[in-house]
Amino acid sequence: MVRTEADRCPGVLAVHEAADGGLARVRVPGGVLSVEQLDVLRRAASELGDGQLELTSRGNVQVRALTADGPRELSERLYDAGLLPSITHERVRNILASPLSGLDGQSRYDVLPLVSAVDAGLCARPRLAELPGRFLFALDDGRGDLSGVQADVLVRAIDECEAFLSLGGGLGARVSWADVADVMVATAAAFLDERQGQEWRVAELEDGENRILDRIGLRATEDLPAATMTIEAGWHGESALVVTVPLGSLGQEQAAAIADVADEIRITPWRSLVLRVETDPSERLERVGLVTKPDSPWNGVTACAGQPGCAKALADVRADARRVTPRLPQHGRPMHWSGCERRCGKPSGEFVDVLALGNGYSIDGERTGLR
Ligand code: SF4
Structure with missing residues (x-):
């Protein structure tokens, strides 16, 4: 029997007891939040925590300084808002996607629709609830912006037909888009099969890439091509505005302003936000301390x-x-x-x-x- 140390990665139901109270981490697959969901989080932070929404490097959100009754109330609110669709799998829904996918004309393939398919595939398999809470899936639309996120299972678009699957940042194989979601889920199951006990990430498994690919019937053909790309604050295309949130900590006034101006919100792994907007909200957002230009000292x-x-x-x-x-x-x-x-x-x-x-x-x- 495989024995593992307890996974202390926090979730909404498994809250971390920090020095200032409970800390809950809310998984947000693809980083995508509706305006209504942002508002639920904002109110929860105000009424149950310290008022701030912390953005994480995996495109998730943390609420901290929860009181003793906070976690129960928070989980009920998140469930009602569609932010806690699975009790058993809540901590393993770590799925990043290129935040500008489909918005700025730079995607080789729009990966955002695949987030739901990977999420549904994960949650449908009871055993995958055993994945470590830090195991990370990433869907890169081909621009290479997710190269630095250290995903366990990364897919990067090659063109409209194929993607490159890389495990632990290394060797990988070509996969057709029709198979990508199933292959990513199968890869996670194969990781559990290969895991001996204390490995939390693919990179910690000896020869992990080859062993996992073998199990799912693929063969490593090449290394992930090098790519570096950062996404700066400012306009990307005509309807996507990237906003830096200083120190990744979103206050009440800031969250309310975003909910007022955006049609959709995407959290990036750089603790910024992509807003889908119809008119220019820069002035309003700058007034509450958010950054909409690339030359601010707060970027990075x-x-x-x-x-x-x-x-x-x-x-x-x-x-x-x-x-x-x-x-x-x-x-x-x-x-x-x-x-x-x-x-x-x-x-x-x-x-x-x-x-x-x-x-x-x-x-x-x-x-x-x-x-
Ligand atoms: S780096 Fe910061 S958060 Fe981490 S243990 Fe030290 S003080 Fe705490």
Whole structure:
């Protein structure tokens, strides 16, 4: 029998007890929220938590500082809003999709409709509820924007007929679009079959890609072609506006403004939002502290929870980052603020490392006068 450590990845029903109260993570497949769903989340954060909606690097949303009765009430509200369609599988619905897919004319293939098919396939198989809560599926529309998300099962469009399936970021095989959803679900089942106990990700399995592909009857033919692409704040096409949410923390006024102006909301893995809009809402959004232009100092800046949410934190990094970031020189790299050396939530690749020391901060290892 396979023995595993308990999976401590939080969900809505398995809330993490943080220093400031319960923390619930709401899975949002494809990052897609309707205006009504955003409003349900906003009200829940206000009435049951600390009022903020935290965006995660997997396009999910966290509500924190929940009171003792908060989780039950939250789960009922989310169920009614269609945000908790499966009790058993809620933590395994980690599915990213290129956030601009189908919106800006740059997609080789619009992958968004496949999100529902993968989600339904996952939830229909009872055994897949055993997947680790950090196991990640990603659907890239061909532009290469999801190369850096470290997905366990990544599909990237080649053209309108075929996609490239990559496991653990490495070797993979070509798959026709008609088979993609079934293959992704079968891959997850094969991961469970191959898992010996403590592996949480495909990359942790020895020769995992080949063993999993063997099980599902595919053969690795090539490596994932290199691709890098970031999506900046601003207009992409005529109806998609990318909005940076400073530090990935969406306040009440900001969420209400978005619900007023957008027809649809997509959460990106860079803790920003893609809004489908009919008229230009930039002025309204900038007034409440959101960023709609690519030259803002807030683009690419992230922070861990820090105080008061994390007992290990040496500082209230978010409050300090809010105060200091606009005054810091631009480095041309993402910047991450951490309350301790664990550096939770740091970006992949190179970044400016702002670290709390208890009596100030270092930047890239050099003590500074920042306080
Ligand atoms: S980096 Fe440290 S302070 Fe920040 S959330 Fe992680 S453990 Fe807490």
